[in-house]
Amino acid sequence: MSVKINCLNPIAKCGMELLPDTYEVTDNFADADAVLVRSASMHDLELSDNLLAVARAGAGVNNIPLDKCAEKGIVVFNTPGANANGVKELVVAALLMASRDLVGGYNWVKDNAAEADIAKMVEKQKKNYAGNEILGKKLGVIGLGAIGAKVANVALKLGMQVYGYDPYVSVDAAWGLSKDVKHITNVEDIYRDCDYITVHVPALDSTKGMINADAFALMKDGVKILNFARDVLVNDEDMKAALDSGKVAKYMTDFPNPAIAGYKNVVAFPHLGASTAESEDNCAVMACKEIKAYINDGNIKNSVNYPNVNMGQCSDVARVTICHKNIPNMLTQFTGVFSKKGGNVSGMISKAKGDYAYSILDIGVEPTADDIAELSAIEGVVKVRVIK
Ligand SMILES: NC(=O)C1=CN([C@@H]2O[C@H](COP(=O)(O)OP(=O)(O)OC[C@H]3O[C@@H](n4cnc5c(N)ncnc54)[C@H](O)[C@@H]3O)[C@@H](O)[C@H]2O)C=CC1
Numbered sequence: 001m002s003v004k005i006n007c008l009n010p011i012a013k014c015g016m017e018l019l020p021d022t023y024e025v026t027d028n029f030a031d032a033d034a035v036l037v038r039s040a041s042m043h044d045l046e047l048s049d050n051l052l053a054v055a056r057a058g059a060g061v062n063n064i065p066l067d068k069c070a071e072k073g074i075v076v077f078n079t080p081g082a083n084a085n086g087v088k089e090l091v092v093a094a095l096l097m098a099s100r101d102l103v104g105g106y107n108w109v110k111d112n113a114a115e116a117d118i119a120k121m122v123e124k125q126k127k128n129y130a131g132n133e134i135l136g137k138k139l140g141v142i143g144l145g146a147i148g149a150k151v152a153n154v155a156l157k158l159g160m161q162v163y164g165y166d167p168y169v170s171v172d173a174a175w176g177l178s179k180d181v182k183h184i185t186n187v188e189d190i191y192r193d194c195d196y197i198t199v200h201v202p203a204l205d206s207t208k209g210m211i212n213a214d215a216f217a218l219m220k221d222g223v224k225i226l227n228f229a230r231d232v233l234v235n236d237e238d239m240k241a242a243l244d245s246g247k248v249a250k251y252m253t254d255f256p257n258p259a260i261a262g263y264k265n266v267v268a269f270p271h272l273g274a275s276t277a278e279s280e281d282n283c284a285v286m287a288c289k290e291i292k293a294y295i296n297d298g299n300i301k302n303s304v305n306y307p308n309v310n311m312g313q314c315s316d317v318a319r320v321t322i323c324h325k326n327i328p329n330m331l332t333q334f335t336g337v338f339s340k341k342g343g344n345v346s347g348m349i350s351k352a353k354g355d356y357a358y359s360i361l362d363i364g365v366e367p368t369a370d371d372i373a374e375l376s377a378i379e380g381v382v383k384v385r386v387i388k
Pocket residue numbers: 058059060061080081083084087142143144145146147148165166167168169170173200201202203206207228229230254271272273274275
């Protein structure tokens with residue numbers, strides 16, 4: 001079996017090395033069985049019928065057409081938590097940079113580096129770059145997933161009072177959260193009470209533009225906003241008005257766009273959150289393991305558009321995997337294809353996620369081309385694959 005992998009962004013070597021020798025890298029997207037991607041947008045790409053899987057080496061999947069992939073039986077993975085520490089550390093830097101004018105001070109020294117009496121000059125200049133401490137200040141964390149929970153915990157260690165809001169928090173994330181994080185059930189309390197607000201939610205229809213004029217109206221004057229999640233979470237025009245009026249003292253973001261890059265009191269970075277050697281390695285390793293488990297054995301872990309399913313390795317003559325719609329009577333039809341010719345189904349698993357489902361059948365006979373055609377013709381079946 002030869003498997004063709006296309007990388008839409010560079011993926012760390014330590015991940016690629018985990019792929020067996022039977023895998024080869026292709027530059028041709030249309031030819032690929034599996035795709036590895038970081039932030040490259042896939043929305044305008046034509047998805048071929050041979051494409052089986054996409055692994056996002058990272059957390060956010062707003063660059064991938066998830067529904068289109070599900071409809072074509074393309075399983076999309078991400079790497080939950082693999083870059084969370086990298087982002088957390090950059091958010092800590094941003095919290096400090098929002099409080100002390102490190103950029104202004106640094107630029108002043110650079111501009112005056114040739115002055116012979118620079119050591120004396122700084123003592124006069126430093127008042128222009130004075131700031132405040134974060135100790136005792138209130139930090140609101142919106143979204144307590146892999147990144148938000150880490151940010152909340154470290155902010156407590158830095159002596160901040162931390163308010164956390166996440167109506168959908170996972171059990172795992174909640175276990176990792178310090179009990180000293182104040183549990184907020186209405187996001188407006190975060191807007192009203194906090195000196196710093198940091199957003200760590202995915203870009204969804206329900207979260208786009210959530211930091212807007214209505215939210216600013218509730219906030220304290222001089223609030224500092226941190227956005228290391230996605231630019232679309234913030235309404236740029238409302239942010240510019242809030243910066244102009246002094247409602248927002250600093251907007252720290254990892255997502256510059258033409259509207260806010262270079263705007264007064266905006267400190268923007270070029271999407272650096274996950275750009276550490278450690279995060280890149282963690283994401284690459286997790287993404288490549290997910291691809292290998294799916295391509296070789298049909299098992300799904302960390303998919304965002306199909307359910308997680310694990311049936312180990314095939315211990316019978318063949319394994320058939322089926323991506324299908326989550327509708328009644330599918331399993332009877334699948335087993336019927338083999339049972340009517342006396343083929344035993346020795347193992348079977350089926351799980352659903354939203355409108356789609358995924359089934360694995362281990363069978364005691366070699367499936368024929370007719371069997372596969374019959375399975376594929378069942379209404380609601382999206383993709384059928386024979387693994388062994
Ligand atoms: N700057 C960068 O380089 C990076 C940015 N990101 C961005 O950060 C986001 C979060 O990443 P992770 O923490 O790893 O994801 P995650 O999936 O672990 O956490 C997201 C959390 O947001 C919560 N949430 C969803 N809707 C919400 C709402 N309306 N209000 C409050 N909470 C809500 C979820 O319940 C979940 O707990 C990603 O979706 C991505 O957009 C992620 C990694 C790197």
